[in-house]
Amino acid sequence: MLRSAPEHEPEHQKLGPGFPFFRVISTAVLVALTGSIALLLLADVAYTNRKSLLEVLGSADFLAAFSLSLTTSAITTLIAMAVAVPAAYALSRFPFRGIVVLDVVVDLLIVMPVLAVGVSLLVFFRLGSDLAGSSIWLARVVGQGIAGLGDFFIYQKAGIVFAQFFCSVSFAVRTLKSTYSTMNPRTEHVAMTLGCTRWQAFWRITFPMARHGIMAAAVLSWARAFEVFGAVQMVAGAVRQRTEVLATAIYLEFSIGRIEAALVISLVMIVVAFLVLLLMRLISRGNLFGVEGNS
């Protein structure tokens, strides 16, 4: 039997060498954008000296903040993905009247300033304390529960994860919803006719087919959790070697006039973020410096 040519040639290859003008302009814009970002980083490097670099990197405060940042952002990413994978699936696959309201509420966390998220979390726990003193039994029980949670989170390491979660989960949900929506639901239908339950169809078909989207959602979620500052500081505070993450450390160093130390920590955050993003790309695409496909 004759073998046919593949019909799924990557789109960028189909365009071939045509449209040189548009290609040059758009590439120039891309280079200008990345160049300006690189200039910002170079400015940071220019104001950093070897002495302050070694001093900061060797300090116990920095090492504690660095370790806490990596740990909390990783835990936050896992929790955010555990929530986002089913929530985005429900948004994409199980529509019902009024679901658009839920969709907008999820998006709300993306546009809300992180400080507003932090304030809302604090007020929520305050509400719990107030309700705990209520004369109504149900309100008192609920209030005591919320107040108990407040004790667990406020000014505690767990509060860092809590604040990071609310600042990052919507990015994961949004990315995953787009991924699911572009996937053919008939693949799950076929899987169900081939012996799968609905859950098995999701786990064996949709989940692996959505792997690139899941990876992208995890990266976005992690990046947001890693860099978020305002909400974390409001919920968990900024106690050295206790609830201080790298973003908080930059603020603390800056507030006491140690600009070089703040710059060093900024650079560390940038380098870590760059390496993680690059690593994720490598894992999901299997391709480092080559031309990427449209997968």
Add this chain to the structure above:
Amino acid sequence: MIRADNLCYSIGRFSLQVSFQVEATEHLVLLGMTGSGKTLLLENLCGLRRPAAGRVWFGQQDVTLAEPRRRHIGYVPQDGALFEHLNAAGNIGFALNVAGMPRTKREAKVRLAAASLGIEHLLPRRINGLSGGERQRVALARALVAAPRILLLDEPVSALDESTRDAVCRELARERKQAGIPVLHACHSFEEASLLADRVCILQDGRIVQIAPPLELLNNPASPHVARLLRLDNLFSGIGVRRDGASHIAIGQSLIRAPAPETPVDLMIRPWEIRLAGAAVPDSWNIVEGTVVETVHMGAIIKIRIAAPLPLAVHLPIRDADGTRPVPGSVMRLCFPDAAVHLFPHT
């Protein structure tokens, strides 16, 4: 055997309400326009949608409320819906894998299923690299590998070019014969239906309007809608009258001889029963003279459309037509017997 007893399903303002039966080794084609309810019906039979009323039987088993996985069906949806994270072998062997079949046995079965469709060489290939015909063959092998008791196909070849479509249809017919199972196959092309169908079921707005073998359908469509769906020409509305003691039908300014009640009628003049009017035309035959406005070559048949008070389309074997040079603008005389006139049942 598949049987649907008064199967009802509604979605929005569309409602599906059908009863039919597919015999044990029959290939029934569901033919209907887009939006007629073909896919909805198949999804109800798959168990992907729950009917509001009615029963579905596979053989002696009532499967109306059974989960899709308990129905033991082979389902090929419109686009194949292949699992792109698996290669062709992974796709074909998916049902066996879910059932927990040991690897060596599974691989042997997959190879056998692939070989019967001539796609053994595709087994290690990624799905993204396959052509349309190859994808459909993989989807078909995936549906057949676990020996389903019925096969449900939703426009399985409509996206393919004609020669690939014909090849896949031939393989489909052979597989069906080997498997000895009933097949319900939705499509919107009568040509595809006539390649495979034992009977064709016409679906219109969620209702079955006619079930018949392809030839019977072609000769006696139940309504102008069915005739249009089969892409038949020469559909007219007229009124039965008696002239000179004989039954005629008045169509606009034209009058043709044909038995008809003296009431308004919808009719079709079968294009393949219209001939070129030679020197000797029987008196009882109708004669129409007109100017050729269009000629379309359809393989060994040429379809000629003439402009006349009774505008007709005629299908002529190309050898007959060649002698008359039916170029647009030329004058042509056509004739047909009253038996060529098909009256649609009054509705």
